[in-house]
Amino acid sequence: MSRDLALVIFPGFQILDAAGPIAVFEIAERYRPGGYALSLQAPGGGEVASSSGVRMTAAPLGPGPFDTVMLSGGDGTRALADLAAITAWVKVVPARRRASVCSGAYMLAEAGLLDGRRCTTHWGRTDDFARRYPKAKLDADRIFVRDGDIWTSAGITAGIDLALALVEDDLGADVARRVAQQLVVHQRRPGGQSQFSALVDLGGRTGRFADLMDWMRAHLAEPLTVERLADRAAMSPRNFARAFAAETGTTPAKAVERLRLEAARTEVETGRAPIDHVAGLVGFGDPERMRRAFLRAFGQPPQALRRAARA
Incomplete structure (x- = not known):
């Protein structure tokens, strides 16, 4: 059964927040054909410029249902008012699970989806995040956190760790291990993100x-x-x-x-x-x-x- 996965970007997103998970799911698809149907989405669709200026083409935000919705992060999350369309959408779109990479957690928190939930985000944003969202149970050192149907990850490359964990949850440890070997990364990275501060x-x-x-x-x-x-x-x-x-x-x-x-x-x-x-x-x-x-x-x-x- 193919799992519909929507990866959401926005103006000013960090390109690796999207490219890292995309690579994980692409390679997982090689080892388990039909495992995922991945779509890149953004409010309004079209070409979306990342913080580096490199552009990616996305479809408009869809009505679902999705197996997984994943929100990328980046400098664009500093202007949350500009991301109100994503915040409103992610709160109501039918999905089995919701996930965020890096500061994409801000949009989950704005939607109230992290109230009372364990979560993480980039180490450089944790103080600000904790002040803004005191109801969220922030674990600042974790590479990624799963709390029920909500998954969040730390900064940038941690999106790869998160995507590998999702693959392991869906397709098993052997497929996740083979994907990690192909990417030349740890299947489970040792330690937390404080080591990188x-x-x-x-x-x-x-x-x-x-x-x-x-x-x-x-x-x-x-x-x-x-x-x-x-x-x-x-x-x-x-x-x-x-x-x-x-x-x-x-x-x-x-x-x-x-x-x-x-x-x-x-x-x-x-x-x-x-x-x-x-x-x-x-x-x-x-x-x-x-x-x-x-x-x-x-x-x-x-x-x-x-x-x-x-x-």
């Missing part, structure tokens, strides 16, 4: 603490207390902690842990040193402490990430 890596919103971050990376094996970091920044501990949090959006302790996780993950996935040695090398000291940090950040212990990297 550049805020702390850049030293904050203005780069005020960039030099300090570089120094921290070079001294991860040493004690990095607030007092020591404040001294390095020529500030009092209290003022430093307040300024650092305002600049980076996180506490000094969490920033230290994230930098240690960054270094530890690289060692775990590319090196051969024992896990206990890696824990000492990057400053965790206790391997159990590092394991708990990995579970919080990546959802898997170091040993699992090493096995996946070697596989």
